[in-house]
Amino acid sequence: MSRAPKVSVVIPCYNHGVFLDEAVASVLRQSCTDLEIVVVNDGSTDPFTVDLLKSYDRPKTRVVHTQNAGLASARNTGIRNALGSYILPLDADDRIAESYLERAAAILDERPEAGVVYCDQELFGERQGLWDAPPYDRTAILFDNLVFATALYRKSDWERVGGYSSRFVYGWEDWDFWMSMTELGKQFVKLPEPLHFYRIRSSSMNRSMRFRHKMAMMLLLVARHRALYLEALMHEPGRVFRAGAGSFAHVLDRARRG
Template sequence: MRQRPGGCWAGGPRARICRPSYLLPGNGMPAGGPDNRHFMMPPRVSVIIPCYNQGQFIDEAVASVLAQSFQDFEIIIVNDGSTDEETCRILAGYDRPKTRVVATENQGLAAARNNGIREARGRYILPLDADDRIGPAYLERAVRLLDERAELGIVYCRAQLFGAVDTEWRLPQFSLEEMLLDNVIFCSALFRRQDWQRVGGYDQDLKYGWEDYDFWLSLLELGRRVYRIPEILFYYRVSADSMVRARPRRHKLETFTAIYRKHQPLFSEHIEVWIDRLLDLREPYHEASLSLGPPGADGGVSPLVRKVDLDTRRLEFDLADSESRRPIRFLPANDYVVLTLERITCEVEGAGTPLTRWTSNADFQEGQTYFFGSTTPCFQVDPPLSPDGCRGRAKLIFELRYHAFGRECVPHFTAYHHRHPDGNHHADGNRNAAADNPGPHSRLTAKQAVFRRRLWLIRFFVSRPFEFFSRCRHYLLVRRSGLVDRDFYLQNDPAMDPLLVDPLIHYLE
């Protein structure tokens, strides 16, 4: 067996193992051989860093580990058959504290991680890609959680993107439902080495990636719990060509099919998650509903529901005799909506009685057209109370025209803003109501405030169309950062009414 530079020993064509730097001469190793306590006291954490032609980043990754507040760890770099001369040169003589190199033929990322973990002696494992970094407190926080809570199998944290993009990586909050739809845990989470052994490690047959997703699902099938540390302690590098190198759709289809078949019992047990998403994708529709009585007073009676779309012109709801005398709440959609309400009729035995008294929570109104900026749009309809009103089996008929739902409402709101820049038109109930209809005039000031505040939002985002996306991004970044103290800002500008103006937009303006 022939010694290579940097303390590496050639052990055959498939692997070369380098002794840790602390076992090399000049690094505290006794002349007579290694100190046995290094083998009697294994580290708590093994950080596994696969490296394929990324030698230019390896120092950053290793330095981020060496800077940890928790120091009971080892670092194992797996040179996965790199062909780049610079990477091979760096790793051939790599000499950093607590660090050793395992060299193999190129076998892919999953195999590289498995090869590193096989060499590991730590109780906990942290995979770390060669071009990423971790924050100084990551190991300390995660090890404490894994020590104290035996049910935990995966511990990760919030993450930051850097490189070509500089922003927080906003992955969905973990839940089993989210996890069954797509991976929401990045690869650099800590887990127990014994769990890796129980599930057989990373699946090396997944040649297109997503091996970490498959691995997390395997741990969930063991009944392991997941915890996300509410701090940014992981930094994921985004290279300039990341989008160019994105995998084709067919690769993801093939991989997810294999993952589903492997974890079929888990997916089958929660099949409603996929069916619900499928319904959203295949049958995009909205629902209108009719409820009786004031909010929260349905008495256990389920609302009457109708499917609606842009072609809907007429909705009918059957009412019993007693129900025709209760206040009626009509929700025309379950999303933002712009519609024209032409008439409401109460029909009994073919004879119709027009209803003329109703109010709404629309943000504003233009003639018979209502603009709802709420996901719970509502008309409050007063039923006829006269003796010749709706008696017997009544039918309530809404004749209306839908113009837009959801995000498609934005152009309608913008067009309204351009037609009425002073905001004089407000949703103050049915303008065609009888003269004795008091309407919600007592709430007019509050509605006007809400209207003007939303106009301020519209003006900020659409006043300069070419800056729309940059303004949206700027607004969201500042809002999520928490850098603007709303109360402090209002105290220093007492003339500003927070009901009329969004303090953050005022600040950005």
Template sequence: MKDAKVSIIVPCYNQAQYLDEALQSVLDQTYKNWECIIINDGSPDNTTEIAENWIAKDKRFKYYYQENAGVSSARNLGITNALGEYILPIDGDDKIAKDYINHAIEAFEKDISLKVVYCKAEKFGDETGNWNLAPFSLKALALDNMIFCSAVYRKRDWELVGGYDDNMQEGLEDWEFWIAFLKNGGNVLCLDITGFYYRIKLVSRQKKLDTVIKDKLFNYLSMKHADFFVQYLGSFGALNNNLLKEREAFSRKLKSEKFVLDLFCKTFFGFTIFGKINKK
């Protein structure tokens, strides 16, 4: 297993200005048995030119082009043509630490029950700092996604779930994939290293998701994986009841904090923050 091939899948759409950084982080890996498949998802920029430069630099880089069909389709194209036993997706504007793959493969070697290996993450770009994600559990996964796309897994497991869902073109495709991937079992490990660097941009695909699109995606998820959500969160009636309780608790807390702050300001400064100014 130490010599297992890892296929790194890099879909690109309008990310040419960042692609060199992403691919340099691949080239810098201490683990050497990898191939890197770059998929141009119909991008109108100079992705092709940059990809060809990397192919000339190292034969382990490969390149495919498709008409724009979304990140799920692009990843599926790359993985379909991948020769590796293991898969590691990386978006064209992100980066990985040089020892990330080495640590991941070592983890798989030590524990054959592992299905997904990921790591701690750090933000860079327009925002910096640790990306503090919730610890993994299936119940937590039912509430929100905590595994970014750049985790390592076996190609055969990707095949078993039918790949990434092409219907999730507008976002949340990673969340859907991990639900499909893990809901029927399999152990998950988060490495105690910072191995993934997530670029934050002022404008991104996820930030463009409006309420209507989000509602559509959530509805699709809830129908496709209704068994999963009911198993870990209960019936939809129970969910609604819990949501009402949380809102009531938050409202009480907010009123309490407002009361304390108003009392403090009135006592020491002669006015209230939230109410009408009272002069002494």
């Protein structure tokens, strides 16, 4: 029996077959070669994607077919089928730089207290630019998703937190996941370079999220991580209310009142 790979890159794909080869090729170009790619066909209906994934044959790559259940469920399915000790989620229309996996895995290898390794982003597609990801902060992450989804972590920690919550039907399942990792006491380490390439499209999920959906997701975040919010309210009340003065204000009041 062959040895399991160190890293599993999990790529959910829903009707993004036109971009998939770019994502897969960026993984196959990694300086870290001890890897596998798990593509999850999340019930695609686009004829091109359906035909592509019927017989998708790329090195170190396998395809898992599921009924459409959303991004969180697709990621969980891919990770459940992954053989690697380390997990990197990657959207089917994004790419990663050649050294990302090697450098991120080295940190997890050397630092058992580190739980998540992330980096800066380069934007491409309908808009170009750089996103200098802020350093992780235990209080700041309660009000802003500081860490994008394509970060490396241990599969064992995914198991401990119960995976991604499928209740975040409008998005932010990654934000919720990072809060769960925070509750485990995991350290977040940032690589200060743009090693992830994020494609901007007019149909990007976060850009199209309506206000009422954002409010619903905020309420769910606070309900699932109430202890984190109450801890911050107790120790840094001024900072918390400054950070949450906008949409989070009445949500915080609910958390305080129970």
